[in-house]
Amino acid sequence: MSTAIQDPAVTQPPGPHQTSRNRRARSGDLARLILDIPLGIWGAAAVLVFLLLAAAAPQLFMTHDPYAVDPSAAFTVPGTEHLFGTDQNGRDVFSRVVAGAGQSLLIGFTATAIGLTLGGLLGITAGVMGRFVDTAISRAVEVLFAFPGLLLALIVIAISGTGVITSAVAVGIGTAPGYARMLRTQTLQVVAAPYVETAHALGRSPAYTLWHTVIPNVVRPLLVLATLGVGQAVVWASSLSFLGLGAQPPAAEWGAMLADGRSYIQIAWWIAVFPGLFITLAALTTTVVGRYAQRRLEGQE
Amino acid sequence: MSTTTTSTGPTAHTELPRTTASKGALPLVILKRTLGSLFVLWAAVTVAFFVLRLVPGDPVKVILGPNASSPSPATLASIREEFGLNQPLVLQYLDYLTGLLQGDLGTSYVFKVPVLEILGPQILPTLQLAGLAMVFAWAMALAFTLLTVGRSPVLEALGRSVEVLFASVPQFWAGIVLLVIFAVVLGWFPVAGNDGFAALVLPSLALAIPLAGFIAQVTRTSFEEALVQPFVLSARARGLSDWSVRIRHVLRHALLPGLTLSAWAIGSLVSAAVVVEVIFARQGLGRSLVDAITSRDLPITLAVVLIIAAVYIIVNLIVDVLYRVVDPRVQEEPA
Numbered sequence: 277m278s279t280a281i282q283d284p285a286v287t288q289p290p291g292p293h294q295t296s297r298n299r300r301a302r303s304g305d306l307a308r309l310i311l312d313i314p315l316g317i318w319g320a321a322a323v324l325v326f327l328l329l330a331a332a333a334p335q336l337f338m339t340h341d342p343y344a345v346d347p348s349a350a351f352t353v354p355g356t357e358h359l360f361g362t363d364q365n366g367r368d369v370f371s372r373v374v375a376g377a378g379q380s381l382l383i384g385f386t387a388t389a390i391g392l393t394l395g396g397l398l399g400i401t402a403g404v405m406g407r408f409v410d411t412a413i414s415r416a417v418e419v420l421f422a423f424p425g426l427l428l429a430l431i432v433i434a435i436s437g438t439g440v441i442t443s444a445v446a447v448g449i450g451t452a453p454g455y456a457r458m459l460r461t462q463t464l465q466v467v468a469a470p471y472v473e474t475a476h477a478l479g480r481s482p483a484y485t486l487w488h489t490v491i492p493n494v495v496r497p498l499l500v501l502a503t504l505g506v507g508q509a510v511v512w513a514s515s516l517s518f519l520g521l522g523a524q525p526p527a528a529e530w531g532a533m534l535a536d537g538r539s540y541i542q543i544a545w546w547i548a549v550f551p552g553l554f555i556t557l558a559a560l561t562t563t564v565v566g567r568y569a570q571r572r573l574e575g576q577e
Numbered sequence: 578m579s580t581t582t583t584s585t586g587p588t589a590h591t592e593l594p595r596t597t598a599s600k601g602a603l604p605l606v607i608l609k610r611t612l613g614s615l616f617v618l619w620a621a622v623t624v625a626f627f628v629l630r631l632v633p634g635d636p637v638k639v640i641l642g643p644n645a646s647s648p649s650p651a652t653l654a655s656i657r658e659e660f661g662l663n664q665p666l667v668l669q670y671l672d673y674l675t676g677l678l679q680g681d682l683g684t685s686y687v688f689k690v691p692v693l694e695i696l697g698p699q700i701l702p703t704l705q706l707a708g709l710a711m712v713f714a715w716a717m718a719l720a721f722t723l724l725t726v727g728r729s730p731v732l733e734a735l736g737r738s739v740e741v742l743f744a745s746v747p748q749f750w751a752g753i754v755l756l757v758i759f760a761v762v763l764g765w766f767p768v769a770g771n772d773g774f775a776a777l778v779l780p781s782l783a784l785a786i787p788l789a790g791f792i793a794q795v796t797r798t799s800f801e802e803a804l805v806q807p808f809v810l811s812a813r814a815r816g817l818s819d820w821s822v823r824i825r826h827v828l829r830h831a832l833l834p835g836l837t838l839s840a841w842a843i844g845s846l847v848s849a850a851v852v853v854e855v856i857f858a859r860q861g862l863g864r865s866l867v868d869a870i871t872s873r874d875l876p877i878t879l880a881v882v883l884i885i886a887a888v889y890i891i892v893n894l895i896v897d898v899l900y901r902v903v904d905p906r907v908q909e910e911p912a
Contacts (some may be wrong), residue, residue, distance in 0.1 A: 430882075515748075538856060559746075562746050
């Protein structure tokens with residue numbers, strides 16, 4: 277579903293590198309900047325920072341050993357001792373969710389990097405080369421679109437087998453056609469932009485223009501796309517783990533934990549609900565922060 | 578929003594539908610589109626066939642099952658022959674294509690019966706699930722749009738936030754939460770299974786929630802644009818009530834982008850059904866796909882992939898053609 281959400285990035289013709297708007301924002305003092313940003317964005321950013329911290333240094337937050345089995349404490353209701361309760365093996369769900377942040381986010385970042393690289397290579401090549409190459413790449417991407425959503429990722433899993441690394445690669449490949457299409461449109465717009473024409477008129481060589489004018493302006497919005505994409509990738513990767521095709525139990529990975537908890541949903545809702553909540557939070561906060569950054573970059577705020 | 582348009586035909590992908598108006602008479606355009614879709618379908622079949630051949634391991638081992646003790650070379654050879662695996666790959670491919678044209682999707686490695694016999698009963702449950710999800714998604718999206726766009730800032734902000742939240746919720750978590758609330762705590766719906774309409778409601782809702790968020794976001798934008806058009810002012814000036822302006826005039830102009838998105842979403846709905854079917858322990862194509870991937874049942878994997886691809890391509894073709902029929906700007910041109 278990422279294409280729809282990220283489309284605004286391409287519907288706005290990209291401006292040249294630095295707009296006067298951006299410069300003004302930068303020269304404004306810090307307090308003004310802080311007040312400018314809506315509360316909701318701060319909230320989302322705070323959650324995102326928490327997730328990143330949990331990923332980088334889980335021991336900061338973990339209250340228990342995420343893998344310590346204690347049958348006598350199985351199915352403990354969420355409370356002060358176990359914030360999110362315990363699972364069927366008496367493991368602390370909160371600590372497992374914190375421990376899972378690293379794995380889930382790492383898969384998300386890796387997958388996005390793979391997807392953007394593949395999609396970028398295809399899309400920018402198509403946009404810059406034009407003609408025959410563009411037709412060939414566009415046609416190929418169109419065929420890939422016939423394997424919608426998770427399907428392409430599932431095909432990759434079918435070939436490469438299950439596991440953490442393969443699921444990151446699978447999600448990356450699954451998202452690549454969407455990125456390819458977006459970056460092709462983006463490239464076409466940049467190539468047609470007045471400042472590229474100016475560069476040509478100034479007598480710059482095509483290679484120089486490509487490297488110094490076209491590529492930077494195509495790549496600049498990538499950061500935002502990446503932010504939006506990570507959330508999506510986390511969701512897809514955890515879907516694969518949920519299906520038993522990605523990270524395997526007893527790994528403290530959100531999707532795998534959710535699959536585990538599904539079996540006990542009638543007696544202990546918290547085992548499945550909390551890992552799922554964090555998948556949702558990761559997707560939600562990256563979307564909110566990413567879109568805000570997008571609007572700021574476009575100077576529409 | 579022309580960039581959200583996902584056309585499957587090979588011509589003029591990005592500028593649909595407005596700029597293609599002058600491309601000739603409607604039947605000719607439809608013919609071109611259909612041929613384009615057939616090409617994509619053929620390419621999808623070809624890609625899927627050859628790519629899935631890369632699945633590691635000997636298919637004969639899958640066919641024999643995990644319990645087979647070392648079989649004699651004669652047995653192996655006869656199995657190879659039976660499943661056509663002794664032929665060169667290109668011949669296998671041509672055989673498969675010929676079979677497809679006759680409605681034969683091959684024979685399952687695991688169940689040893691025609692794939693269609695296994696998948697036939699799975700198609701309807703998945704289509705029901707996706708269909709009802711689409712209905713729910715549109716109902717929610719329209720409610721958000723009609724109730725919150727162009728209202729007080731608080732309502733607008735609320736509408737926007739709910740849409741972003743919905744669009745970010747993964748189907749499987751929506752499913753878990755719905756299960757906990759409506760099946761476990763309230764007991765209104767069954768926890769799992771395929772029995773009747775009641776068992777269909779929660780899974781469809783789980784699929785519908787993120788889609789509703791996406792449709793509503795797109796519809797909101799076009800609704801906002803339509804609200805400030807002169808024809809709205811003139812409708813109001815004629816004394817029409819706010820609701821009648823919204824529903825009869827504005828909504829009609831705001832629907833098309835959402836419809837295009839829906840056509841695209843049908844494909845991802847069917848593949849997202851994979852996860853939802855597993856959560857709700859429902860029968861369906863998605864579950865068959867996951868089972869087939871896990872057991873390396875290549876013919877079933879390939880068949881499900883192709884069915885989903887075909888559904889996506891056909892729905893997009895239909896919407897593409899409908900677009901031309903519905904949009905008056907396209908109708909004016911050919912004469």
